Amino acid sequence: MILQKLIKLLFYTFVIVSLNFCSNSKVKEEAVKEIESADSLLNISNAKLNHVKISFTSVQKKSINEVIKVNGKIDVPPQNMISISITLGGYLKSTNLLPGVHVKKGEVIAILEDPQYIQLQQDYLIALSKLKTAKLEFDRQAILNQSKAGSDKAFQQAQSDYDILKININALSEKLKLINIVPEKLSVENISKEVKVISPINGFVSKVNVNIGKYVNPSEVLFELINPEDIHLNLKVFEKDLPKLYINQKLNAFTNFEPENKHRCEIILISKDLSIERTADVHCHFLDYDKALLPGMYLSAEIESQSKESYVLPLSAILNYQAKHFVFIKVNSNSFLLKQVTIGSNNKTEVEILNYKDIISKEIVLQGNYDLLMDLKNSSKED
Numbered sequence: 001m002i003l004q005k006l007i008k009l010l011f012y013t014f015v016i017v018s019l020n021f022c023s024n025s026k027v028k029e030e031a032v033k034e035i036e037s038a039d040s041l042l043n044i045s046n047a048k049l050n051h052v053k054i055s056f057t058s059v060q061k062k063s064i065n066e067v068i069k070v071n072g073k074i075d076v077p078p079q080n081m082i083s084i085s086i087t088l089g090g091y092l093k094s095t096n097l098l099p100g101v102h103v104k105k106g107e108v109i110a111i112l113e114d115p116q117y118i119q120l121q122q123d124y125l126i127a128l129s130k131l132k133t134a135k136l137e138f139d140r141q142a143i144l145n146q147s148k149a150g151s152d153k154a155f156q157q158a159q160s161d162y163d164i165l166k167i168n169i170n171a172l173s174e175k176l177k178l179i180n181i182v183p184e185k186l187s188v189e190n191i192s193k194e195v196k197v198i199s200p201i202n203g204f205v206s207k208v209n210v211n212i213g214k215y216v217n218p219s220e221v222l223f224e225l226i227n228p229e230d231i232h233l234n235l236k237v238f239e240k241d242l243p244k245l246y247i248n249q250k251l252n253a254f255t256n257f258e259p260e261n262k263h264r265c266e267i268i269l270i271s272k273d274l275s276i277e278r279t280a281d282v283h284c285h286f287l288d289y290d291k292a293l294l295p296g297m298y299l300s301a302e303i304e305s306q307s308k309e310s311y312v313l314p315l316s317a318i319l320n321y322q323a324k325h326f327v328f329i330k331v332n333s334n335s336f337l338l339k340q341v342t343i344g345s346n347n348k349t350e351v352e353i354l355n356y357k358d359i360i361s362k363e364i365v366l367q368g369n370y371d372l373l374m375d376l377k378n379s380s381k382e383d
Helices: 002-037 115-146 152-178 239-244 369-382
Strands: 040-043 055-057 060-064 067-075 081-084 090-094 108-113 194-198 203-208 223-226 232-238 250-255 258-270 279-286 298-304 308-314 319-321 324-332 335-340 343-346 350-353 364-367
Touching: 040 369, 060 350, 067 239, 067 279, 115 152, 232 239, 232 298, 239 279, 258 298, 308 343, 319 369, 324 369, 335 369, 364 369
Parallel strands: none
Antiparallel strands: 040 335, 055 364, 060 308, 067 232, 067 298, 081 223, 090 108, 108 194, 203 223, 232 279, 250 258, 250 298, 258 279, 308 350, 319 324, 324 335, 324 364, 343 350
């Protein structure tokens, strides 16, 4: 009987201890949640204050230029990407091109050779020689026809032969121009098995698709060149920021590995189509293009919007915690209230406070706010 009473007593003691433990855990959990979501008061001793360097600021009304941070990449319009091919197939004899190499307009960038180039030049020179004879015969028949010494049929045949040769020569001349041979400079002495590939632009090489000795068909692209004069930056801007942008607006772009090197740009086009991600393309022109910037390279950009009157705090006064924003308000010399704030635009040094009425005319902790937050969390866990 006594043993049974003892067992019951131990059981009830265990239950009470367990309930107390659960209750204390729940209290601690609620205390932490209170810090994360609601206003919390921190009372701190003078001893601790001596180890925390605290300074204060307050909400100020001033003009603020919002800095819109976006990302994008360098793009080239289709008209500035040149594919180099040869009208007549041939074997690549030589080229010095590599991706990234700069070329000048009119520069020889490759040499091809093939027997058909010789045949085309031969056909042109033979036709040119025949034309001289046909011209003499046509003139002779014209004189005879005028004096009625020759027949009309002979005159018409001479005229037809002469016209056919002129057509043939004009066609061959255009074919020669397609492979960069100047017909007027062609003679028996300078017939060549080689043709030169000439750069049509000032720019740089983006792709090399051939190698020495390879036979290139007319449909194949030997090289791809880029004209950097119209290289632009294509930014992805979210829908909410589009009304803040305008044509000719200036911005700074930079690479992630060299953020201090700013590239000045100007907005030239704002797309009216939104993507699935609710972004629109904003095209920008480089005011001073850096040749180190290559198509496809990713850049970040900072766009300053037009200024507006706002109530602001220094960015360093804002605590970012659990995806929310807080400030510490001074209650008295040893008490500080943690207050959640709603922020708006910022310019990298100051931030707009949308619920400024809750903290206006209050002393806001500027320096030492993260130290206070740590004390508040620790004190909540100890309670």
